Amino acid sequence: MLHWLLTEERVMRSWFFTETAYPYLPPEEEFDSIRVKLPNQIFDPKKGADLYHRYIDEWVHADEIGLDIMVNEHHQTATCMDPAAPIMLGILARETKNAKLLLLGNPIVNRRDPVRVAEEMAMVDNISRGRVVVGFVRGVPYEISAMNSNPVGMHERLWEAHDLIIKAWTTHDGPFNWESEHFHYRQVNIWPRPYQAPHPPVWITALSPGSVARTAEKNYVAATFLTGFEKTREIFDAYRSKRAEMKASFNNDRLAYAALIYTGETDEEGFAGARKLMWYITANKVPIQFNNPPGYASVEANVAMMKNAKGPYMFGDFSLETLIEQGIIFAGSPDTVYKQIKKFYGHVGGFGHLLIMGQAGFLEHDETVKGMDMFAKEVYPRLKELNITAETEV
Amino acid sequence: MTDLKLHEGRLKIGGLELEVIHKGSGQPMLLLHGGGGPLQPGSVIDQLAERFEVIAPTHPGFGNTARPAHITKVDDLSYLYLDLLDQYDLQDVILVGFSIGGWTAVEIAVKNSSRLSRLMMVGAVGIKQGDRETRDFPDMFAIPPDELAALAFHDPAKAQIDFSTLSDEQLTAFARNRESLALYAWEPYLHNPKLKQRLHRIQIPTNVCCGASDGLVSPAYSEGYAGLIAGATFDTIAEAGHAPQMEQPQRFVDWVLSKTT
Numbered sequence: 001m002l003h004w005l006l007t008e009e010r011v012m013r014s015w016f017f018t019e020t021a022y023p024y025l026p027p028e029e030e031f032d033s034i035r036v037k038l039p040n041q042i043f044d045p046k047k048g049a050d051l052y053h054r055y056i057d058e059w060v061h062a063d064e065i066g067l068d069i070m071v072n073e074h075h076q077t078a079t080c081m082d083p084a085a086p087i088m089l090g091i092l093a094r095e096t097k098n099a100k101l102l103l104l105g106n107p108i109v110n111r112r113d114p115v116r117v118a119e120e121m122a123m124v125d126n127i128s129r130g131r132v133v134v135g136f137v138r139g140v141p142y143e144i145s146a147m148n149s150n151p152v153g154m155h156e157r158l159w160e161a162h163d164l165i166i167k168a169w170t171t172h173d174g175p176f177n178w179e180s181e182h183f184h185y186r187q188v189n190i191w192p193r194p195y196q197a198p199h200p201p202v203w204i205t206a207l208s209p210g211s212v213a214r215t216a217e218k219n220y221v222a223a224t225f226l227t228g229f230e231k232t233r234e235i236f237d238a239y240r241s242k243r244a245e246m247k248a249s250f251n252n253d254r255l256a257y258a259a260l261i262y263t264g265e266t267d268e269e270g271f272a273g274a275r276k277l278m279w280y281i282t283a284n285k286v287p288i289q290f291n292n293p294p295g296y297a298s299v300e301a302n303v304a305m306m307k308n309a310k311g312p313y314m315f316g317d318f319s320l321e322t323l324i325e326q327g328i329i330f331a332g333s334p335d336t337v338y339k340q341i342k343k344f345y346g347h348v349g350g351f352g353h354l355l356i357m358g359q360a361g362f363l364e365h366d367e368t369v370k371g372m373d374m375f376a377k378e379v380y381p382r383l384k385e386l387n388i389t390a391e392t393e394v
Numbered sequence: 395m396t397d398l399k400l401h402e403g404r405l406k407i408g409g410l411e412l413e414v415i416h417k418g419s420g421q422p423m424l425l426l427h428g429g430g431g432p433l434q435p436g437s438v439i440d441q442l443a444e445r446f447e448v449i450a451p452t453h454p455g456f457g458n459t460a461r462p463a464h465i466t467k468v469d470d471l472s473y474l475y476l477d478l479l480d481q482y483d484l485q486d487v488i489l490v491g492f493s494i495g496g497w498t499a500v501e502i503a504v505k506n507s508s509r510l511s512r513l514m515m516v517g518a519v520g521i522k523q524g525d526r527e528t529r530d531f532p533d534m535f536a537i538p539p540d541e542l543a544a545l546a547f548h549d550p551a552k553a554q555i556d557f558s559t560l561s562d563e564q565l566t567a568f569a570r571n572r573e574s575l576a577l578y579a580w581e582p583y584l585h586n587p588k589l590k591q592r593l594h595r596i597q598i599p600t601n602v603c604c605g606a607s608d609g610l611v612s613p614a615y616s617e618g619y620a621g622l623i624a625g626a627t628f629d630t631i632a633e634a635g636h637a638p639q640m641e642q643p644q645r646f647v648d649w650v651l652s653k654t655t
Contacts, residue, residue: 036536148581152573152577153577288538293576294535295572295577302565306557306560306565
């Protein structure tokens with residue numbers, strides 16, 4: 001009992017995230033997809049280089065004001081200029097001092113060489129002296145085309161790649177053999193091994209209650225994005241139920257929630273920042289063939305979609321007020337933001353990590369930094385007072 | 395008529411139960427459906443059954459046939475149907491394949507054609523003819539549904555599906571068909587890189603056809619395919635797209651009869 005209390009987090013952690021968008025696009029009517037097929041002639045390398053440095057500066061600032069850091073990757077899209085997140089993580093490992101460095105995540109269903117992923121993460125873990133947190137993700141549907149990844153059987157590939165990576169990280173006595181359905185190696189023996197032992201913490205994204213059971217079985221952190229009050233509670237409850245069913249320990253530091261967050265001095269300033277953050281939601285013009293490749297969603301989910309049910313991330317209503325009401329955006333003055341988060345926290349039964357989608361689209365550098373500073377100074381200390389172990393049961 | 399020992403419309407091969415339509419008498423004809431899904435009762439099957447003993451199984455993963463985890467490739471399907479031919483000791487079989495069913499038929503014929511008397515390929519895929527930067531087929535997974543329909547049909551209006559009129563079971567079959575096509579077709583895209591080198595093994599009469607308006611598997615591709623198989627004939631079916639058996643059933647049946655009688 002005492003053992004895990006000592007090894008796990010007791011206060012909420014907050015992670016600053018920017019998806020590193022390239023927002024300088026033609027009017028939306030002039031292209032039919034922001035992902036997969038938008039010609040890269042639109043990308044101006046000079047502007048792109050400036051953006052890279054700016055985004056790195058924002059992550060470095062997060063480190064300086066006591067926030068942790070999250071990076072991600074996407075491919076063939078203007079919504080994210082970071083198709084090789086391990087490279088970004090390597091830069092941040094050197095440029096930052098204290099922040100934990102979460103890559104959420106490595107798209108191991110689409111990466112054809114999981115051993116290379118194990119090497120990349122082990123290397124950055126060493127450079128950062130053990131600050132790396134490794135996320136594994138299945139990847140959004142539009143990632144399929146970029147990697148020509150078969151959308152059928154992704155769940156199995158994810159867990160097979162996971163098993164191989166964990167074994168590569170934790171085998172220290174020379175090569176092992178791996179010949180399976182998807183991956184073939186006869187001499188796996190990575191150098192370096194990870195800095196952290198037995199290996200860096202693992203996070204996995206969760207989109208539905210059904211997908212969270214195995215994450216719970218492994219006691220990994222389950223992270224959910226923009227799923228709002230009800231869906232988030234279902235997912236978090238499914239995690240807790242699985243642990244209870246296993247008669248295993250549970251701590252809310254196993255759960256993470258990502259929202260768009262902007263803290264201003266006043267409600268007006270906070271709302272204005274949040275409206276700019278809504279680029280995340282509004283600038284996602286993707287045609288159906290990339291949104292729902294065959295096999296990505298289950299047969300049952302496809303049947304429901306054909307019967308006109310809502311798919312994931314189809315928000316429908318894009319007003320700030322509605323999105324705040326749904327728990328997808330937290331915005332306003334520090335008091336307002338704290339109250340919104342506290343209410344959400346209570347509704348979903350608590351969680352241990354807040355992922356701050358704190359920069360998007362045309363939210364400029366100064367505005368981004370101000371929102372981060374206001375959060376770090378005025379909101380974060382109050383979140384740290386929440387007792388995230390309160391719901392713990394064994 | 396062969397006793398297929400059907401149980402509730404299914405036949406057993408090894409541990410696998412295949413949904414099957416079995417109808418008619420005469421020379422056996424094994425019909426292998428394409429990526430759109432199994433042929434429906436009342437389709438060209440009825441007309442063909444007037445002359446042949448038609449055996450039309452549903453591939454694993456499509457319609458109501460389960461797919462065991464070890465079946466993931468068209469190559470697996472070809473062995474499954476070779477087993478079927480052996481199990482019922484079928485002789486002198488006319489093997490007809492549509493689209494990926496045509497690919498499956500070719501994979502069967504190059505392995506063992508001793509139980510076959512004829513190979514008939516309809517808009518068949520399976521080999522790579524163009525160079526590495528030229529697609530043999532449009533990337534059907536990367537184009538919008540209406541454009542796909544325009545490519546697949548001579549008259550795209552026939553492609554419109556009103557999902558609200560379909561039962562849950564039909565919607566489930568539709569979703570399974572779509573998923574299974576992706577599984578078998580994704581990579582390498584709609585072909586087996588080894589297959590072209592094996593076509594010389596086909597020593598039985600072979601007939602290739604496609605819809606004259608087929609925008610998925612072009613007449614040029616089908617004609618090129620026929621040219622790689624010794625003695626194969628090539629025809630187009632007028633006013634038909636990728637599924638002449640649906641768009642021009644009579645012309646399709648006439649084509650089959652013209653080659654087999």
